[in-house]
Amino acid sequence: MNLLHTYLPADEDDDNLLQGINSYRRSLNLPVLIKNDNAGCLADRIADDIEDLPCSSPTNGANILPSSQSPLANLPKHLRKCKIDANSTQDGVILPVCVPKLVPTLVLTNYTHSPKYVKYLNDSRFSGVGVGSEDNWAVVVLASSNPSGNFANAAGSLVSMQGIFVVSQLKEEEDKIFQGLNSFKQSLKKNSNAECLADEIADELEDQPCSSADDYAIEPGNGPKFPKFNKLIKKCHIDINTTTDGIILPVCVPNWDPDLVIKNYTHTQYAKYLNGSKYTGAGVGTEDDWVVVVLSTDTESGSFSGAPSLAAIGMVHYMMAMLLGLFLILLC
Known part of the structure; x- marks a missing residue:
């Protein structure tokens, strides 16, 4: 069983x-x-x-x-x-x-x-x-x-x-950040799966010191550095193969100053990604002092699209498990 x-x-x-x-x-x-x-x-x-x-x-x-x-x-x-x-x-x-x-x-x-x-x-x-x-x-x-x-x-x-x-008010804060990023680069569209992942990562970072930012940043081709990445993309129903060309940009700003948050994205090494034409979508998540931006592409390998459904296969396994369970009960 x-x-x-x-x-x-x-x-x-x-x-x-x-x-x-x-x-x-x-x-x-x-x-x-x-x-x-x-x-x-x-x-x-x-x-x-x-x-x-x-x-x-x-x-x-x-x-x-x-x-x-x-x-x-x-x-x-x-x-x-x-x-x-x-x-x-x-x-x-x-x-x-x-x-x-x-x-x-x-x-x-x-x-x-x-x-x-x-x-x-x-x-x-x-x-x-x-x-x-x-x-x-x-x-x-x-x-x-x-x-x-x-x-x-x-x-x-x-x-x-x-x-x-x-x-x-969290949603409003996230929308303001998204608008601020689009004032810097006016072509980003909201990606709901990327937003879900950004929310989950921000939640993971909530109690972490600001020095943890590098541990959660992902640049294209580097792969995730933190152990719960696979778990988080599963929660957001994201196919891991669609994250290869994406990027995760965490920022920690004590006391959450919106202007400083935007500057951390537009006046640091992160600006090169915002300026890059390959990134067309974004999701924003916040928690306490943390902001996480996930950038996605139009290509399949960076779209953060949904994982394929296996519900039908799962139901077969479920019915088999039920029948086996009943059989074992009868044997006892």
Whole structure:
């Protein structure tokens, strides 16, 4: 069973878990859950955040209501990074499960046979879902169709949640940097995958000293210098073969002065890349004192385009794993 499971990337595990949950809902004549991108982003970030927790953690099996005091200390940050209005999460629920090796049948059973979770899966008011997984953890986020539970995008300035204030000006700051770069070079177009990667790298750099910038910079042909690069491009659904000619430019500016940030790109060695005609797209990410710009090309080898889908193959492996699991149970 474990051998079969090792062939399943996280995205396929997530899709197959969702299919299993929807099969369960169909058996109860309930509408299937529709993928909610923001809920999916949140599930991914929470799974990544709790990946080092043991299965004995109280988080395992907890039904976490965003509207109440959450055991997830970084939940406000995750909402901000996913650009979710906290007020639109009050009727949602977060369901984390820990299963060693994420054995598919056991993960699904934890959701469809646990009284604590079944009551949510059986609830017709939930219509949307996001699924994320990392190491031994799976996270399901259930959303409703009403404004208080649809995990909608944050509108703008300041969002409150149970006394916690989440500043959602980050997107505006990133847009200002993008505009500043285009004032220097007026041909860059936004690349959503590059933006996702820039956000993820900025998040990785958040607690690093400014001296770490060189460890995360990537020039064409040099390849990544930091260990989590492959993991981050997987989270952004980027084919690694499309990053070869791209470039990652991190900058650290204490107290985050926008003018200094722009100068760090337009008046340093980075300017040669901004001036280069081969770079046509960009993504910008920020976190604390860090800004990350990812430049992309129009060519396939630098486009940061999406990884090919293997969902169909993954489903075959998933069904094989389920059948093998049932066979082993019968033998016992």
